[in-house]
Amino acid sequence: MEKKGGRSERELKKLAKKAINITQEGKRRLIFSKMGLITVPRFLIKMRDLNELDLSRNQIQKLPEAIGTFTSLTKLDLHSNKLESLPESIGSLVGLTHLNLANNCLTTAGLPSSLGFLCNLTSLNLGLNQIDALPSTLEQLAFLQELALFDNCFTEVPEFVPTLQNLIKLNLERNPYAEAEYERIRQEKLDQAEELYLVHENNLCKGCIKKCKAEEEGMLRNEDKAEKIPEKPAVLEEKRNRFEGLMTPNSVAAVTQDVWRIREKE
Template identity: 35%
Template sequence: MKLHCEVEVVSRQLPALGMRNRGKGVRAVLSLCQQTARGQPRARGERSGPHLTCLFISTLKDKRGTRYELKENIEQFFTKFVDEGKATVRLKEPPVDICLSKANSSSLKSFLSALRLAHRGCDIEAPLSTFAPVKTSEFEKCKTKMVITSKKDYPLSRNFPPSLEHLQTSYCGLIRIDTRMLSLRNLRKLDLSHNHIKKLPATIGDLVHLQELNLNDNHLESFSVALCQSTLQTSLRSLDLSKNKIKALPVQFCQLRELTDLKLDDNELIRFPFKMGQLTNLRFLSAARNKLPFLPSEFKNLSLEYLDLFGNTFEQPKVLPVIMLQTPLSLLESSARAILYNRIPYGSPIIPLHLCQDLDTAKTCVCGRFCLNSFIQGTTTMNLHSVAHTVVLVDNMGGTEAPVISYFCSLTCYVNCCDMLK
């Protein structure tokens, strides 16, 4: 019976000697092994004679491992955070605390149950391990980080270690995402920069723990709606889409509300999503060297620490507004405004898909109401320091202002806010 995790063995005698433990765990393989009462390993198939169960801790530097007797030798279990893969086993002799972390929670619970049985001297139904030194391949199973930066090092005939939390495969010439990566359920950071990937599979959204995704310097032309509506909504913190060929992001992109760091430099963006202001956790935004003519009105709702919009093709604010008012309002316009204003749930099972898309792309008036096809469009300038603490100059002239497009649901709203457009 084995457990792969990080282990830190802390001596309780160190404080009395005025010494401190180094306080850092190492990857290890914990094994439950049996030996005869005389201290010899139990032979395979041997059933008779008294035997003891021991805990064997092996690390990559010490494959032969350290043995700890268990029978009537465990003073206490600390299992408050066992659901997070953490626990501590306090031994009587030697006086040490064995601190376990980064373990699979279900495997850890089973292992602790076996330790309790061994402490009581009871039989353990699970198969026990031998005293043979642990092989290097065993540590591959508990590897949490792998960095590959060339084609020749890319694994073609073997799988990625299932315990990986950080995987980088850069400069490997990948044209699509390897499906083996999508089975790494513990993955938190995925770096696929400097490849030739053209499309992202929707199954990336099945990586429920993914926090950082780096797709810098690929051939992407879009970011799918399916990814925006996946579990990435609650897990993704950092996204790097720099140096691709993306022209626009879907409106649903703003559902990735846990994003704090977004890089979009060197793409072909012609607009930001209308609902950009919904990214309330965003702190770092970089979209330099794109083709943005203006910013959406909800951009004003952002609260950034760093903003870089250098090298975009910002237009000068138009003096005259674009008037698209309907008199009277159509039934579609009136019902759409009512649904959005009253926050009535909608979806494709309830109304046709094209109507859902219309509602998703509805414009927000400065008064807080919504408009679909009946509106007045005006443009003004905004000092970017109003939304960001640190601002990179937008041009070589030292400017920090950018045009913002605003929408008005009625003539009344436009007249009341016309001073803003001057």
């Protein structure tokens, strides 16, 4: 008798029968996770009335073509296995709403175009694989709401993704694309940080006031060197009186700016 993770086919069959439970929605669910499976047991292929099947956290390297006969499935969880490819027959699971293939060894070549036939799919998890592109047929997944592509090899967002009208959650973290996008956003924030804003010194701590005054004095010294004719004392005095206590550090302006604007108009 063939062994699966130290257990015989007969032992696994008994365990499977005991593990089947009925959800509150009346669906038949089998959780066969962490069983040390290398292949999908033969007896399991005959359990075609299952609605939810969890084969996660095993060591399954290949799915049989017969997986396509599980037409009653709405949820299929295969995360944390050793799958390198998917059979074309997986496209026959048109009742699927949730498909989890995260943390496998899938590549772009291992994704069949038939994935696009899963017309009722709302959640697809392909994270933690070795994928750099998706089959263009996935643009047919009109009901897809969540698409996880994190920890892969994408250098750009798949072209069809913006056309998925019901997509509300896209995870592209830790991809070459995501890193490049992060760097662009970071640089934009650095560039914006160079802008100056008005703020009243009452809103600053002592350390910030000291630093700002030092910067202000430095700016004034630079202006004196650049201009041969200094500004008239009367004009300088007028500006100091009009904007008493006003500083120009990199910070957010206080609400009291409205008061200063009124004074300026007066």
